[in-house]
Amino acid sequence: MKKTLILILCLFLCTVSFARKRVKVACVGNSITYGIGVSDPDKESYPARLQQMLGEGYTVERFGKPGATLLNKGHRPFMQQKEFKDALAFAGDVVVIHLGVNDTDPRDWPNYRDFFIADYRALIDSFRVANPECRILIARLTPIADRHPRFESGTRDWHDEIQLAIETIAKYAQVQLIDFHAPLYPYPFMLPDAVHPDKEGAAVLAKTVYEGITGDFGGLQMPEIYTDNMVLQHGRLLTIQGKADAGEKVTVSIDRQQLQAVTGADGKWAVDVRPLKAGGPYTLTVSTEKRKLVYENVLAGEVWLCSGQSNMEFYLNWSATAAQDVPQAANSNIRFYDMKARWRTDAVEWDASVLDSLNHLQYYKDTRWTVCSPETAGNFSAVAYYFGKKLQDSLQVPVGLICNAIGGSPTEAWIDRSTLEYRFPAILRNWMQNDFIQDWVRGRAALNVKKSFNKLQRHPYEPCYLYESGIRPLEQFPVKGFIWYQGESNAHNRETHEKLFRLLVESWRKNWGDAELPFYFVQLSSIDRPSWTWFRDSQRRLMAEIPHIGMAVSSDRGDSLDVHPKQKREVGERLAAWALNKTYGYKNVIPSGPLYKSVVFSGGAAYISFDYAEKLSTSDGKPVRTFEVAGDDGLFYPAQAVVENGKIKVWSDKVKEPETVRYGWQPFTRANLVNGAGLPASTFRAE
Template sequence: MTIRLHFSAPLLLLPGLLFVAPPAGADVELPAVIADHMVLQQELDAPIWGSAAPGEAVRVRADWLTEEVTTEADADGNWMVRLRTPEAGGPHSITITGGNTITLEDVMIGEVWICSGQSNMEFAVESTGPGYPGVDNYLLDIGSADFPDIRLFNVANSVALEPRTDCTGTWARCSPDTVRGFSAVAYFFGREIHFETGVPIGLIGSNWGGTPAEAWTSAEFLGAMPDFADGLARVAEARTEAADIEERQQTALAAWWAGLAQKDAGSQPGQWMSAEFADEAWDEMVLPVKWEDTELGDFDGIVWFRKAVEIPAAWAGRDLVLELGPIDDMDTTWFNGARIGGFEEAGYWTTERRYTIPASAVKPGRNVIAVRAFDSGGAGGLWGDAQQLTLAPSDADGEEAVPLAGPWRYRPGAALSDLPPWPSVSRPDQNSPTTLFNGMIAPLIPFAIRGAIWYQGESNRSRAHQYRTLFPTMIHSWRAAWGQGDFPFYFVQIAPFGYGGDEGQAAELREAQLMTLAVKNTGMAVTMDIGNADDIHPTNKHDVGKRLALWALAKTYGREDLVYSGPIYRSHAVEGAAIRMSFAHVGGGLVAEGGELTHFTIAGSDQVFVPARAVIDGDTIVVASDTVPHPIAVRYGWGPADAPNLFNAAGLPASSFRTDAWPGLTQPR
């Protein structure tokens, strides 16, 4: 039995596929990020680049320029020109001519921002599955998201061992349909900038949940940190053995799926995928739904779904497109007994399934769709929105799609406990040094940008002291790669959360982020007041985006009237049995939200911190405790889930901080 595996975003990119020169006579091609509906950064020399036959003359004409720009593809088939962009506006068109002609339409000129990080940046406006419930009142945000001058580009998850030259993604106008799955923090940031500046905004989302900062850092800069020497060596070794690693992984996966027939009766040839199979005795489930919310409960393993559909006579002999929405975790899908697609490797539980049914398999009347869903833990099943489940001709011209939401017949095939262990071949992944810079940042360079916003840090919490160096190194690596100088880089300090066993690691990570403000042209949005002790993914992303936008509006767009930061600890002095602290960014005065100040602790020479009284005195705070007559140090908001209440008069919260420099838990001994 031959198993064909489908990967929309390969976990391992072979070096041989990275830089392939186009053959003689090849068409002019553009990277995904240069396309219809894009936003180009205003008032600078914006790169436009691509590939063509080596030596081919390439002409680029923008409708706002009086003359076209010409160049010639180099020996590897690569070419690039720079177009001087005007003030914000549009729409514009750009025509690229070589052996063929490409015309880019609906191009806007405005402000472009990279929006990157891990799961809290990935967190979409709408619910996308377990642990990602969507933002507060997301239906209102989606319904009002009619902003055609805000453009969205989402980079598909991709790991690479060397810097890639292209990625998967498309530009789209912001609308209720396009915003629902986009980064909420990025959207609310961009929407605020759009409201305040009135110019088109381009938001490029490049994020992956659960990933560490070293994965997003270039090899050139990460190589200066000895801590990552072993990880970089493993990536380098994998580059030389990539073909062998990939072959072993694919062989192991194919063997695992082929062996299912021994455990799952439905997987035997001619069984539950067959159009002729009698499924009248099966139970029914209304899809889409997470099957944990049905009588299946917490079942993990394989569940089969079948649905008979009536195909109009006019559809016979035409390719059809089957859309099933996202499936958690994996699937194999058949149409009339013929396999038409599947995602048969972990990591694609949020990926929408879209399979083409060849015309040869389509007949008028009754046809049968069969889906084998495999859930390896947590929620499972076809869990998207009802409108995501459809069947229609690929060349449909005004024809209504057949809706597939509703009752499907289902039957469990095999419990997870009865299946062999999932095959795994050791290889670099999304947590390995440089792999996401290579796969998800490098393909965007040198696209002209105004700056970047970043929300990450949770995955580096146990190595917070290292993050003091790693995070600035990552920022410098991006700036060096883009070659646009010290562009604005605004980031989110991680929110309070009840990490199990945390004894200060989260506070030390927040401290490392606070220290990163020493890097030129950076800013930090504090979230001490909008975390969730029980959920690492707080649903208030509106204020996160707005606070990032305050930094951008004040520091990048010249809004000097705005208070853009909450109080930041500056200095302290011991005054007898008390410690007095002063702050920057008091924003009209310090405020204890809701009453007395909370979450201050104080310690003497024994370094044992106890709860303390804290009182605002002008633009300073005085802290003391009767049990510490000779205080040395104060800490604020140092617990992992602390939600303290120090703000400035502008309503922005203070960062957690400490006045001491005693060795932390994450500092190497």
């Protein structure tokens, strides 16, 4: 009996001793692991912050060597440093490795890139020898900002090559991959010297490692855009995704479908719902053992993202026909997800709390899906409302409209960072003194952030900003397509805009993983601004160069003095005509007014052919006006024009042999050519 009691006591003591054994975590890396970039590495480095988060059950040690390379032939190989020997002696139960940033040095990657995978595998194996039971996590590299002096000369490209190599290593070495890149990438102010995270950035890395080790991602979470009253895209496989703790089983139920997924080590899960039939209402339920989320009054229908600047933001309450349209706006088959700015970019100086929120991408107000009513529609985008109403009337299915337009915003603010880093890096540099960016845009931003002492202070007009604060949070919520009304803040430089607009369309299609998503945009209207003639023609030409795109003409609905013309119904309905014809196959709907196709010069006259030219006439019954022609001297003269055999014949007594013709070539034009559908011709210039 005595021996039994002694044995039980020994077992108890062993159990207590085992329970009290602290898990050893070795953080291995370079200067970022060491803590360069923070004022007190012993307290503020990411391993120090990780210790605070993990608590007493863990012992975290940092083994960071500033300047260390992963490559053993590099300029400072980690495996030849004292920190490596110390890490082996520590024999961690968990080893977190973040190496490769310094391998982007031109002394290293160009010469020794072929050894990277083998050297990394050797490093991993060495820790497994030191502790055969150890768990190893390797990190995708922290970002290197475009401000780095070697960014374009190699660092940008080599950094991405190393990221791909790390992903390959994680897969074949059977170690856990964690991501140090994505959490920091949209926050360049956390990298003051373009490489090393500051105190806040180090805390972000610590949280990433904590989640990777513990699998604690805060439980079941859905993107903010999932709320009651939402519209889900119907008629196609529907991906629903979210986050939960690692290994949690997630169940998604809708329309007699029940699907399950197991959350990955990165906290992400996704299921594919079979196509939903248009209509509803449906109930969407997402649950784990610990939490259940229920979304009521969900419809399936057509979902469109409506974006741009102030003319898309312009409220229905302000439109010319608001008095009659707003009271009649009740329609439960139209739903709004209205993303409004917390602070308008008016001519004011923002205070410190605003500036800090901007840096953290907290620019949009919290919002929810709402049902269309006089109360909700009045303060929603007029163009988006008229677009959605025409679609709903024609298709007889629910329509969901997401609007995130921001007044004054330039195109570059809506493009993702990676696209600009690779395709237009010059626009990222010192953006408030950058001539690629319109001077009004730079001036207004400078005024808004005047009270900031942060050299990396962010602003909604900054390149990438609205993508990061207004597109990323949508998390690829399935949409049918996009409508866009913007250009006023890029009209100073049509050549730059031509490049940016292509990148914008590519960027959004890439984000949603569909290269054929329709993108319908509004050509700038008329106003007394000299550059707008060329800009409108540039927009027209872009339409012919980008697939799955359409342009709504608005020059006949402009205002000579007001950049915000109030006649929005026609604009929204013209966008809807493009969607009905091209996206939904309604061939009886004419998508556009006459669009210039070709010109032939013969017998002292120009003979112009158009697309969408059935029943050419004028909007006011008067002769065709605003055509001009020029000879080889480049001097334009007013011309006469008549409809002849489905074409327009143009001539002037002052130009015997015309070589160039243009139409509506006035900033504020009174051009009057229309087709049988009453839709106006686009202004143009042709040689």
